[in-house]
Amino acid sequence: MDRSRKYLDDIRELLAGDDYTIVGKNVQRVDGLEKVTGRARYTADLLIENALVVRPVWSRCPHALIKEIDKSAALRVAGVECVITSADIRGENQCGYYIDDQPFLATDKVRHAGDIVALVVARDEAAAWAGADAVVVAYEQLPAVFEPKAALQGDFGIHGQKSPGDVKIRKGDVDKAFAECDVIVERSYQVGSQDHAYIEPEAALAIPEGLHDVTVISTNQNPFRTRSVVARVLGRPQSEVKIITPYLGGGFGGKDTYGPVISTIAAVATEHTGRPAYVIFTRHESFAYRYKRCAFEIRYKSGATKDGKLKAIDVDYTCDCGGYATHVFGLMKRAAYHGTGVYDVPNCRITGVAVYTNNVPVAAFNGFGNPQMGFAIESQIDLLAEKLGMDPLEFRLNNALVPGSRTGTGQVLDHSVGIKELLEKVSERAEWPAKRQRKPTGQTGEKKRGIGIGCSWHGCGTTGLKHDWAGASVILNRDGSVNYCTGIVEIGQGTITSHAMMVAETLGIPYEWVKVDGNDTSRMPDSGETHAQRGTFIGGTAAVDAALKLRERLNALAADILGRRGNENEIVIHDGIVARRDDPGRKITFKDLVTAMYENGLSPAEYGFIKARRGYPDPDTGQGIPYAAYTFGCTIAEVEVDVGTGEIEVLNLYPGVAAGKIIQPEVVRGQVNGCGMLGVGYALTERVTLEKGNMVNGSFGDYMIPTIMDIPKLEPYVSVEDEYKYSAFGAKGVGEIALISTPLAIANAVYDATGVRFYSLPLNAEKVYFGLREALA
């Protein structure tokens, strides 16, 4: 694998014409027909007859010792097959995402509401529910803590240490730089949790095969990681575990962190009984016990000189990771690596600390630390701009990263840095200068309007705690059709369609000839997780890696057949016809060429395998290259605040992305809109309300996600195609970026509307109402 391969250039050389035939156009999605006919099959649609039902026995205590688990009454319930506890685990009872701090089934204590104490396996639903109710767990309650500050100050003994880890960025000389600043702003920010609230609840079905093998069909975003956790807990080699991942009904990161857990629940039940077994969470369980976005508390100090140049930032933040570390390392570090915002900040001191509490643990969620940190960053930018008497747009343009800039981790971004152009284009689309000027110094009446900007960036690829590789498989059939396999999961984001398009474009055949096979870990090498905006950026590059290898072989053979031996570059393949560039009359069909491969003993199959072009930042200074490339985002929001009630209505969203080449423009519009609405919910109405570690608003009726009535005017997105040389077609990721900038823009717009700045999210009506009254009193 050649990490310096310039996939973008290599593909361009192969093209028949100047433009792509498929990539960049809108095609019918590979999953489209299934989804509009209701034939698409999700995990809970694939249950088999006579499968046993698994019900977890949940801890509702946030912190307690387990004195005894009495299974006897449960085992007497008619239809109950067995009750599994940690003592019954045959492999290692461990499912921690980054560190081994998390037993799969609770052993001596429970650390959050939602810790699983036992699994009841029964013949049918009624027996399983009755059995779970009949398990008696004797707890000795321990003092519980729900605030990171209190957790750090007290001695709650959740784990051996109070914090599973921290992250540091140290660049330049922060104190010296502050001394030279003309304006300094320092504030504290709080950002709350958020539930993914995807419409499909978690589910898994496990099926025994042969003597020891287990196949698990489940709602996960990481088939190979899931396989390794299942294998570990079962005590079997990975080769005996197969994970099949059907279409997901939404994920957003929640099924990334929880995927291995739900899968292992079913797998353990199957292993114990030798029979198929399934688990499906209720919506209540999905809300109450499944891991959520991490809540941050941030103290952010930033300074600039009077010419409008950022000079220094000093940031401390805590991440409430709840009872287990799960995904906190990734999001905590990502927030630090992006902690400057999209700006050139020469001096940085950032320290992030994860803190154990007895809240429900954290999951990946679009943005992964960047919305939280971004709220502080973009508020600070507006505050500094105001102090300097500068337009917030001007101040941003003055400091934006450009090709050649060094990030807060000291990474030089030599190309694919489209933020400045993006800011200019989005602000033009939103008519920023005119709308800023029309705002009088004091709006009368109860409805006040305002406009605000939020910028974001998001490094593409898994945050540097493990290597970031991806595999894919392409097989050419003699009839010209192609079987393509990837471990990237189709969650709705349309990535497998992008892969099919890119493979078809690379091979020179119609898009319809590429069949995307089911996601099955036994069919191709590890593609890594479906998260971190890497599905197309890295997963898709693996697809093209495979396709390019085949294309080279095809070209060489075709050159031979068509009388241009040794001149592979002289072969063009377009729409399934292989021809000589210099003499297009000399041609054969793709199908015949593939047949010739077989007949010549040339392999018609390839695995692609690539590794992301990044390293591991230094643990003490954070300096290094955490991501190969960054997608940039910018949103301008117009809001109307009802001062009488505190309700905020978002009137318009003007989004923009600099995500390199856009593979499917309309699909990306859907991503931008969807992420935008996730951001609106996060900014305004979604509050994970915990009382003593238990979620009190765990239903769609009480956890307020935006309905169709709640959408603003969603403008089409501005796209700056700042292509990245080392990825397929120059595409970067685009699946998360629009969520990040949206709440930041809304918060700034609320300030513009009311003259009152809020330092915590969400901005629910009650908070805004009392905040405005207090400030204006």
Next chain:
Amino acid sequence: MTIEVRPLPPFDYVAPGSLAEAVNLLTEHGASAKLLAGGTDLLLRMKKRKSNPGILIDLNRIGDLSFVAMRDNALHIGAGTRLAVLYDSTVIRDKAAALADAIHVMSSPGIRNRATIGGNLCNASRCADTPAPLFALDACVKLLGAEGERNVPIASFFTAPGNGRGKTVLRADEVMTEIIIPLQAGNSTFLKLGRRKGSSTSIISAAAFAVMANGRFKQVRIAVSAFGSTPIRSKKVEMALTDAPVDEKTIKQASALIKDEIKPITDYRASAAYRTDMAAVLIERAVTRLAAGRS
């Protein structure tokens, strides 16, 4: 802690063909029976194990529970009338505007196609939206039991709030059959405060009815609900507005008096202080809308 939701438990089921049969069944089964109309509240409560009837008596086969009719100088609405029917009804829009306003912001189309106005009242959830308009319109409800029919003014119907199902004067053997709204001159409206623009449980709601003449309020009824107690009529606000001039200052001052009259609860949805302030805001906006001729 959110109440768990699980599959429905087993129960007996019967679908009588007449009201008389339904009353007999209620008398026979007593406390172990529950009436099933739309089911959108009851079935959910049963999934939460907050309600555990031994037998459900399904009212949906009884034909004469769904109607909207004008007679005897009143609007008669069958208790089994679906909210969706009331949503589309021009009669309701013309003669009981506050009720129409409420139904237009209640729930969602799929629920409205099933839920009934009688069910919404008898469940007496403290967040229900049909009570306040009926208070403001001075409605009454007709109940049919083993001992015959009786009319109960809506203001006496609710006896105690509940978390979920509240208490009413409905006896174990009774079925609500009708809601009766007197035809009256004047205008009415309803406003609720939810937690998003789309369908949302009310954290407070208010209904207003007013007759105005010569720039003055002649007759005013103000109702507030969803704040934690049973719905109320606001005597203080009504007194302050009666015979008072129809102007911004009067309306604002009068509306503020609600703050002395209600003691809302604090829960995870909203605080008592917010509900109190918003009660005044909603009343002010509702009355202002009436004053402006509902433009």
Next chain:
Amino acid sequence: MLVSFRLNGELVERQVVANQTLLDLLRDDFAMLSVKKGCDEGQCGACTVLVDGKTMCACLLLAVQMQGTAITTLEGLDKSGDLSVIQQAFLDKYGFQCGFCTPGMILATKALLDRNPDPTTEIIKEALEGNLCRCTGYQQIIESVSRAAEIMRAESGARARA
């Protein structure tokens, strides 16, 4: 208890127990797997079916209550083998991403357009208010509905002229 009703046009009959919801009956007994269990509480709309042409949440209906009704699920829209106009519109205008809310959205669209062939954006939103979507931000769903309405009006106009 025996219950009989029309399912996607076909008369069917089943023995049911009282506590069986229509949602579970459709999925378990009839393999109408397009009807999804998103919350089982009537709050997400993923289990939306048409009962006598009206949208309802199947999770809050008892199977036994469906006696004599006509029920439509998404599977019923393309029984001919061709996509219905609404399905084609959702496909062409990207009115879906993960697809889990899509059956409910399409049925709610059908209920709307059968009543109102020329709905405004506001009316479309009101008709789909009970169907939650977490992926699309709703915009392309609204465009799909408008597109379907446009095609249906054109087709009925062509038929009228023929």
